[in-house]
Amino acid sequence: MSLAQGAPLLSRLSVRDLQTEADRAAQRCIISSLNKCFPKITIIGEEGEDETTVASGSIFDPSTTSLVDVTCPPHLSSMAEEEVVVWVDPLDGTAEYTQGLLDHVTVLIGIASGGKAIGGIIHQPYYNYQNPGSDLGRTIWGIVGGEVGGMKILPPPEGKLIVTTTRSHSSSTVNDAISAVSPDEVLRVGGAGHKVMLLLEGKAHLYVFASPGCKKWDTCAPQAILEAAGGILTDIQGNAIPYDASAPHRNSTGVLASAAGQEHGVYLEKIPQHVKDNLKA
Ligand SMILES: Nc1ncnc2c1ncn2[C@@H]1O[C@H](COP(=O)(O)O)[C@@H](O)[C@H]1OP(=O)(O)O
Numbered sequence: 001m002s003l004a005q006g007a008p009l010l011s012r013l014s015v016r017d018l019q020t021e022a023d024r025a026a027q028r029c030i031i032s033s034l035n036k037c038f039p040k041i042t043i044i045g046e047e048g049e050d051e052t053t054v055a056s057g058s059i060f061d062p063s064t065t066s067l068v069d070v071t072c073p074p075h076l077s078s079m080a081e082e083e084v085v086v087w088v089d090p091l092d093g094t095a096e097y098t099q100g101l102l103d104h105v106t107v108l109i110g111i112a113s114g115g116k117a118i119g120g121i122i123h124q125p126y127y128n129y130q131n132p133g134s135d136l137g138r139t140i141w142g143i144v145g146g147e148v149g150g151m152k153i154l155p156p157p158e159g160k161l162i163v164t165t166t167r168s169h170s171s172s173t174v175n176d177a178i179s180a181v182s183p184d185e186v187l188r189v190g191g192a193g194h195k196v197m198l199l200l201e202g203k204a205h206l207y208v209f210a211s212p213g214c215k216k217w218d219t220c221a222p223q224a225i226l227e228a229a230g231g232i233l234t235d236i237q238g239n240a241i242p243y244d245a246s247a248p249h250r251n252s253t254g255v256l257a258s259a260a261g262q263e264h265g266v267y268l269e270k271i272p273q274h275v276k277d278n279l280k281a
């Protein structure tokens, strides 16, 4: 089914946390398909486990895609299937999706091993939806220590600082962290996947989110692609985010991500102590 078909069937998990039939159907499709091809991996999806046992009807076969032609970096080539943890966000940017901001929506599949993000896919189903005649949708992927594909990586403009952050989960702590880095421009857009894509496309230098709202399925795929492209994603204290299967789902200490070539450590030092203290693990 298309994502748009799910829009009317909206559930409300909390005032700030929505779920649509599109979230549930996309997760059923992705997890059924991955389970079929890779029965020994651990898959953790945003929308819970009970939804994943029933196949949605459309199952994809990864062996038919061009990704199988990609050379695996040597440090990953001997990994056992059992070591792999896949974090699935079937629809990132649900709030924006329900409001018709379709280009903020992404599908995130993050691959981890040894607690680290090692690979990721960001699918942006509605890319170009406002440009009739252009190809609709795009899929970006990356392997840490290997290649990035599906888009041209561009550097952000020099001589200014553009920060991207949440548009639907703001707070005074979120805003204090942004002010502290003195941005020239702030892009408030939806979705963790979409914001990291702005870093990859050279439209923003930094992604600042001093809030516990993001989860591992929001950051695993974007982090892997960003790192493959030379960028950095940590929590707001500068610590690595753990992606092993027993890690808490919530990124309780926030997110700071920087495009390739940016001084991640310098921006971390600018985040005020009261913001860091508000986001204790
Ligand atoms: N307070 C929150 N409650 C639930 N999900 C959140 C919250 N804050 C962030 N998220 C998730 O992180 C993503 C990025 O946040 P934001 O767009 O606010 O920057 C959101 O699209 C949402 O993912 P999802 O849409 O998959 O539920």
Ligand SMILES: [Mg+2]
Binding pocket: 017, 018, 019, 046, 094
């Ligand atoms: Mg959600």
Ligand SMILES: [Mg+2]
Binding pocket: 089, 091, 092, 093, 192, 217, 218
């Ligand atoms: Mg999400």
Ligand SMILES: [Mg+2]
Binding pocket: 023, 046, 089, 090, 091, 092, 093, 094
């Ligand atoms: Mg989601």
